[in-house]
Amino acid sequence: xxxxxxxxxxxxxxxxxxxxxxxxxxxxxxxxxxxxxxxxxxxxxxxxxxxxxxxxxxxxxxxxxxxxxxxxxxxxxxxxxxxxxxxxxxxxxxxxxxxxxxxxxxxxxxxxxxxxxxxxxxxxxxxxxxxxxxxxxxxxxxxxxxxxxxxxxxxxxxxxxxxxxxxxxxxxxxxxxxxxxxxxxxxxxxxxxxxxxxxxxx
Numbered sequence: 001x002x003x004x005x006x007x008x009x010x011x012x013x014x015x016x017x018x019x020x021x022x023x024x025x026x027x028x029x030x031x032x033x034x035x036x037x038x039x040x041x042x043x044x045x046x047x048x049x050x051x052x053x054x055x056x057x058x059x060x061x062x063x064x065x066x067x068x069x070x071x072x073x074x075x076x077x078x079x080x081x082x083x084x085x086x087x088x089x090x091x092x093x094x095x096x097x098x099x100x101x102x103x104x105x106x107x108x109x110x111x112x113x114x115x116x117x118x119x120x121x122x123x124x125x126x127x128x129x130x131x132x133x134x135x136x137x138x139x140x141x142x143x144x145x146x147x148x149x150x151x152x153x154x155x156x157x158x159x160x161x162x163x164x165x166x167x168x169x170x171x172x173x174x175x176x177x178x179x180x181x182x183x184x185x186x187x188x189x190x191x192x193x194x195x196x197x198x199x200x201x202x
Contacts, residue, residue: 021064024065027061028062028075028076030061031076033080040055041124046079048079054082087127088132090139090140091140102142103142145185151183151186151188152196154179154183154196167199175200178200
């Protein structure tokens with residue numbers, strides 16, 4: 001069917017109101033409450049024009065409702081307790097950042113902290129819960145870091161080879177990656193910095 005043809009116009013006039021909508025300028029976010037964005041508990045079942053999930057409701061309102069519409073506010077308030085929460089964070093201490101690529105043992109297998117964070121999200125483990133506290137005790141030292149005040153320089157007084165590789169953390173890594181990791185995580189006088197300097201120079 002050619003655009004602009006009589007047949008196209010007839011079909012458009014018939015189905016436009018049913019099939020078409022204008023995307024909101026500032027979309028409604030289901031888990032925005034009192035100006036704060038919370039995490040979405042995606043799998044929880046709720047009633048919204050029939051049985052559905054919090055994920056489907058959040059997806060619908062973000063595509064269809066303006067933030068300023070009364071219906072947005074009504075849904076945010078009525079579904080907050082069921083759909084929204086504060087997710088457990090492994091980088092919960094002030095001034096720390098998540099180390100997504102760091103490796104941990106999860107259910108007897110190696111996994112990255114990013115994988116662990118996804119597992120926390122899938123299980124909807126909330127901040128301040130006993131399970132969150134246990135996870136933080138076990139994994140926060142590995143899965144978070146703070147920016148050092150005196151960053152480690154893996155090659156003090158020398159340039160880093162762009163194509164060079166060296167053993168670090170029991171695996172072969174590119175020298176620029178080693179430099180980047182150490183400079184953002186380790187103090188210059190720390191044990192790991194001094195050990196790495198010896199590793200790459202040997």
